[in-house]
Amino acid sequence: MPDLHWTIPVARWSFWPASASVAPDIRFIDPMARRRLSALSRVALKVAHDCAASLPTVRVVFASRHGELRRTTDILCDISAGEPVSPTSFSLSVLNAMTGVFGIARGDRAPASAVSAGAQTLGYALLEAHAQYATDASSPVLLVYADEPADPAFGTIEDEVEGGALAILLDASAQTGRLECARTAFADAAAHAPFDADAATPARFATQSEAVRQCLDAKAPVQWRGPSSLWQWSWHEGA
Known part of the structure; x- marks a missing residue:
């Protein structure tokens, strides 16, 4: 794959940490639907609403490495135990369940897509959101990234995700x-320099979500290194 470089216009962004001591406020969702939601969908809907509540319509790019894996795991355990599977749990077990709930709650028929690309999920979701907005800038694009670590039953996950949710409005x-x-892309991780060869090396983070959040919060350049590529982000004020 060729090297990639792009810039997105950020209007708003919101983050909800997995370590939050209170539950996310999603009262904009009907109570009947709200009680069926997983913890993952709740935090995703929270940050999505923070960024798009004032918009009549918004295209959504939802990204998650594991998605509703915990709900799927519970379903598989029920099947293994000979227990009946809840139709509601099954319908909400798909990767992009949150986008359907979000669209229904808002009465918004704008397109929604989902991205999952291993440890590089957020990076490629940012690329997808950019591509959609660059193709048609007549309406905003909302990127929502939400994830949680996989169940211990799956063993050790390389480059495991950081729990929480991040939304960015383009x-x-x-x-x-x-x-x-x-x-x-690179063959030797140590051989590559950051954006500006004369600048100090950007801070490096264990996950892409940590890196992007730090960039947005501290307005500082950051990077994340995978096995075959270097991802970098930097913030620029104004238009």
């Missing part, structure tokens, strides 16, 4: 800054 008409993104 909208040039209301942007507060620009997020510069880059992916560079």
Whole structure:
């Protein structure tokens, strides 16, 4: 794959940590539907609503490495034990369950897509959101990334995810800054330099979500290294 470099206009962003001591407020969801939601969907809906509550319509790119894996695991355990499977649990076990609930709650028929790409999920979701907005900038694009570690039954997961949810609204008409993104393929991780060869090496993080969140929060360049590529992000104020 060739090296990639792109910039997205950021209007708003929101983050909800897995370690939060209170439950996310999702009262905009009907109580009947709300009680059926998983913890993952709840945090995803929270940050999505934070960014898009004032918009009449918004395209959604949902990203998650594991998605509703815990719900799926519970279903498989029920099957193994000879127990009946709940139709509701089954219908909400798909990767992009949150996007359906979000669209129904808002009465929004705008397109929604889902991305899952292992440890590089957030990076490629940012690329997908950019591609959608660059193709049609007439309406905003909302990127929602939400994940939680896999059940211990699956053993050790390489480059395991950080729990929590992050939403970023792409909208040039209301942007507060620009997020510069880059992916560079390499054979030798130690041989590659950051964006600016004269600048200090950006802080490196264990997961892409930690890196992007730090970039948005501290307005500082960051990077994440995979086995065959280097991902980098930097923040630029204004239009």
